[in-house]
Amino acid sequence: MTIEVLKTNYEDLPIRAGVERKDRKMLAELMGQALASTYVLYHKTHAFHWNVTGPLFYSVHKLTDDQYNDLAEAIDDIAERIRAIGVVAPTGLKRYIKESRVDDYTDVDDAVAMVLQLGKDHQEVAAQLREAVKEAEKVDDVYTADLLTARIGAHEEASWMLNSLIVQ
Numbered sequence: 001m002t003i004e005v006l007k008t009n010y011e012d013l014p015i016r017a018g019v020e021r022k023d024r025k026m027l028a029e030l031m032g033q034a035l036a037s038t039y040v041l042y043h044k045t046h047a048f049h050w051n052v053t054g055p056l057f058y059s060v061h062k063l064t065d066d067q068y069n070d071l072a073e074a075i076d077d078i079a080e081r082i083r084a085i086g087v088v089a090p091t092g093l094k095r096y097i098k099e100s101r102v103d104d105y106t107d108v109d110d111a112v113a114m115v116l117q118l119g120k121d122h123q124e125v126a127a128q129l130r131e132a133v134k135e136a137e138k139v140d141d142v143y144t145a146d147l148l149t150a151r152i153g154a155h156e157e158a159s160w161m162l163n164s165l166i167v168q
């Protein structure tokens, strides 16, 4: 049984869960897309953390430190939830960039523009997660709904904190 459970082909995975296989596959796809967005945002947050300059340097450098650590944990939690419902976690940076709702990093040299972009990206991921939560609730996957709902809160908080740095 243990060996069966470790198989990475969900078609063969004899998982007995309250959620139907087709619904688990659908949720895994939505979580995979959320994982892609989270991964791209993680990288962008790190990039701005490294390269920010100017009067906002310290505030942005410190805040993005907290935020990329939170995103790193979220990446792991979402990927492991995909595994827990019997599906292979999507991998590959090209795939993430393709599936992400957040645009990949491009050069930005102004701290305010960095903050605005990250704030908008967090809202975008929150909106994406809200759609996934609705689907998880429809098929009664309460754990997935709970995990993703918590992530909505984290993204909205991140967006608030970023925007608060630049309010005049």
Ligand SMILES: [Fe+2]
Pocket: 049, 065
């Ligand atoms: Fe750092």
